[in-house]
Amino acid sequence: MRMHTADGLLRDYRQPDVFFAGKERTLLANGADETFTEADGLAGSVAERLAESEVPVALGAIPFTGGEAAVLIPKTLRAAGPLRADTVQVPMSVALRTGAVPGPDGHRAAVAEAVRRIRETPELRKVVLARTLETEFAGAVPTEVILRNLVGDNPFAYHFATELPGATFVGASPELLVSRNGTLVRSHPLAGSARRSADPVRDKEAAAGLLSSKKDRGEHAIVVEQVVETLRPFCRKLDVPAEPSVVGTPVMWHIGTEISGRLRDPGVTALELAQALHPTPAVCGTPTAAAREVIGELECFDRGYYAGAVGWVDEHGDGEWAVAIRCAEIAGPKMRLFAGGGIVADSEPDAELDETEAKFGTLLRAMGGRS
Template sequence: MPEQRAETPAANAGDLLAAYRPGDSFLASPAGVLHGTGTLAVLDRLDALSDALADAGPGAVALGAVPFDTSRPAHLVVPETVRTAPPLREGAAALSWRALRGEWTLTPDPAPAEHTAAVERAVKLMAEHPELRKVVLARRLRLEGGQDIDVPTVLGNLLRRDPDAHVFAVNLPERGAGTRTLIGASPELLVSRKGRDVLSNPLAGSAPRSADPTKDQVNAVELLTSAKDRHEHAVVVEGVADALAPYCERLTVPAEPELVKTATMWHLSTRVTGRLRDTDTPAHALAAALHPTPAVCGTPTTAAFDTIGAIESFDRGFYTGAVGHSDADGDGAWVVTIRCADVAGPALDLFAGGGIMPESDPEAELAETSAKLRTLLLALGVDRTA
């Protein structure tokens, strides 16, 4: 395999955004921005990354996505060329905002009433099977327009609106003719590794933001004091800590969650930090050990996964998978694939889900998914409730 080229870092993230074209790989985070072009290798398993990166030379980087169902193939690319830039931060305001032109047809799957019925079914199953502690149920919203979707514009809108999120656009296997792109702005870090330092930032428990500052603060306080949401969050943190413990000689798990916010949502957040036992454990191996977390599947994992398959009416594909990068030294960062869309030609599928607990209220769960869908709807310039 030829060695990967690392070009001179760009002055800012805007330069990389301007250079992005569908088919490239683009990852922006609070740590920096990566833009990959061309293809040296395409892999379908995380455990094949280390060898491919070694073949691509010192400092090589691989980027890509893993589906929700770990038995299905991933789509991971070692690019020919990688450019980097500093984090976006204050530069976000300089990015232009452009709504996509045209009219949209919106088709929910399932319909809102069917989703509340699905939540009721999950709550009933948990009552009948107390060992099933949490199930995450999602909705898909298909949007179709009259022309191919301008992916770079959507990417720029996401960066401008949520500059502190993990914003991504990565190529997926084609479905029919043309390019297919997984695009989104995830607030949730699955895992990062830098040297021996490990960080995971699970989010669970959510409330919508409000344009009214007083109402927005009330929503935040109610979330922080909600027994249901704190219980849901604790289940996720427990699962993350249990998965990381075998790999870490030291693991720190805060006793209380914090509040974090995106442009559209409040979340309960816990930063789990650790120190690796073995420096040969790469970031993608940690991602494989963690995925899927209870934040996107439920607990226990196998029972929750089977319940999702029995209740949900659609194939999640890469939604609630993982997207990220690893380098030849084993460092990297992988995020949970939420607040995302699967884009192909003039159509895209948006996704949003919520953690169902024994005490969940179906109407509240429906409202939560509607609020989460607004991240991508607003990036498209569609100010509608789904």
């Protein structure tokens, strides 16, 4: 059997392949033997088909809410270990047009309204609000260049390029929704963010300030609480660190908690766990249904697969699903970037606006810009 290297798979990726690089495996898939669009019972239907499939892995994306899943069993699949190589940045042409939807004032107003609702609704504790950045290039966006640049910028993220109806979805997520390897289950929720600084002293201060911020710690605790509550019934043992830690990307600091557990029933697949956890309050809010409703009212665009989940599951039920953030949809010459942040009772509109601008930086850097 020919062995593949993760770096080789990255170099071979071309749209419309499906690429996913996580901590366990790097996968490059081509063609679709079977596609799964029905979100209800998705984990069950996928597991059933995988049991008899020649290619024993399904991969793709599930949307933020409602809508169709975009998961497939490919015709061919190549697999390698995790990506380690640091790829050289490839230059890209500059975007002709960019425009944020909503613009700065629109986002500030939405944040202020979410804060007002959180303060006056006792059970509503957190709502995640996002915005988009629409960009247009002179020609078709080279998805493989964006993907390679994302990897080069941060080899430690979960990288993906997967096909959606009418678009390619590409990103470098720092956040693990869930992974399953045998009976070992892991989740690494992030919530609470600060922009990084080019000045090392200020950068360190930003990380320390984030970890000691009461508002950000509160925002983070809400996510951990729900992830633990959801995983508890699936696990006979669950390790939750008493204190969170700081996790860095090239542009952001986040508060993170690495949770691990042992599955009670090894028949529960990674995709089933992902669907049980999704959407966590890191991308939706709490309580989930009320937060989702506020998002529907205050966001002026459809999230699609942004803030959904992207990953893979195999015939044993092992798999990795990342939270679909720090990402963009590419369609021909157009590229739409997404970024959001958690809003709690003491959030400030200007700071929240800045957080989304900073988070756009992950994709902007891959597009050859500066963040």
